Amino acid sequence: MVLDLESLPGDAAQRLAEAARNRRHAMHTPVIGTSDGDLRIMVLREAHADLACLRFHTDLRSPKAVLIGQGAAVSVLAYDPVERVQLRMKGTGRIEHEGPVADAAWACAAASSRRCYLAEAGPGAELGRPGSALPEALLDRAPLLEETLPGRAHFAVLLVEVLSLDWLRLTHRGGERARFARSHAAAPWEGAWVAP
Numbered sequence: 098m099v100l101d102l103e104s105l106p107g108d109a110a111q112r113l114a115e116a117a118r119n120r121r122h123a124m125h126t127p128v129i130g131t132s133d134g135d136l137r138i139m140v141l142r143e144a145h146a147d148l149a150c151l152r153f154h155t156d157l158r159s160p161k162a163v164l165i166g167q168g169a170a171v172s173v174l175a176y177d178p179v180e181r182v183q184l185r186m187k188g189t190g191r192i193e194h195e196g197p198v199a200d201a202a203w204a205c206a207a208a209s210s211r212r213c214y215l216a217e218a219g220p221g222a223e224l225g226r227p228g229s230a231l232p233e234a235l236l237d238r239a240p241l242l243e244e245t246l247p248g249r250a251h252f253a254v255l256l257v258e259v260l261s262l263d264w265l266r267l268t269h270r271g272g273e274r275a276r277f278a279r280s281h282a283a284a285p286w287e288g289a290w291v292a293p
């Protein structure tokens with residue numbers, strides 16, 4: 098397959114959009130990096146066609162939500178071992194707790210997905226014993242939809258505007274790699290082939 102440099106940001110966006118829809122897709126759970134050097138896996142919920150926005154869900158009480166706040170550098174790493182394609186992205190992340198995007202995301206979230214926001218302690222809070230910090234009654238069942246409503250207070254979206262992309266595919270001939278950058282999501286990508 099002959100690769101066209103200009104098509105690669107779109108290719109990346111398409112892979113991520115598919116990964117967001119399909120929980121069996123290898124890129125469904127990318128690694129998210131923050132400016133403190135920490136990394137964690139998060140479920141990719143949505144990818145816009147132009148990589149202007151990657152959406153994740155998170156707990157407002159988590160350290161990363163506090164760190165990212167209204168705007169901070171974020172990196173996203175995804176790998177598809179079947180296609181042997183790695184996507185490395187950097188951009189600006191922001192946490193939205195209120196507003197139409199967070200409201201719509203909460204409205205679409207199933208009761209089983211909302212359950213984690215009912216934990217009595219936020220992610221990273223010390224516990225006296227191992228466990229989930231969920232109310233005892235919800236340990237072995239999904240909550241009813243109305244039981245999830247208090248969880249909205251802890252629910253937030255992480256929105257990442259992708260500003261640089263490193264696209265790498267490994268092949269038996271050594272592979273191909275390209276790097277792209279733009280100053281903001283509405284600006285055109287500037288890209289070049291680079292050695293893998």
Ligand SMILES: Cc1cc2nc3c(=O)[nH]c(=O)nc-3n(C[C@H](O)[C@H](O)[C@H](O)COP(=O)(O)O)c2cc1C
Nearest residue numbers: 126137138139140154155156159160161162220221
């Ligand atoms: C498969 C998998 C999926 C996860 N999905 C999410 C997610 O969508 N959102 C999230 O905030 N944390 C998710 N986590 C938990 C994070 O990796 C992390 O442990 C947690 O968010 C606390 O991160 P922090 O201390 O950096 O804030 C997931 C973990 C795994 C293993």
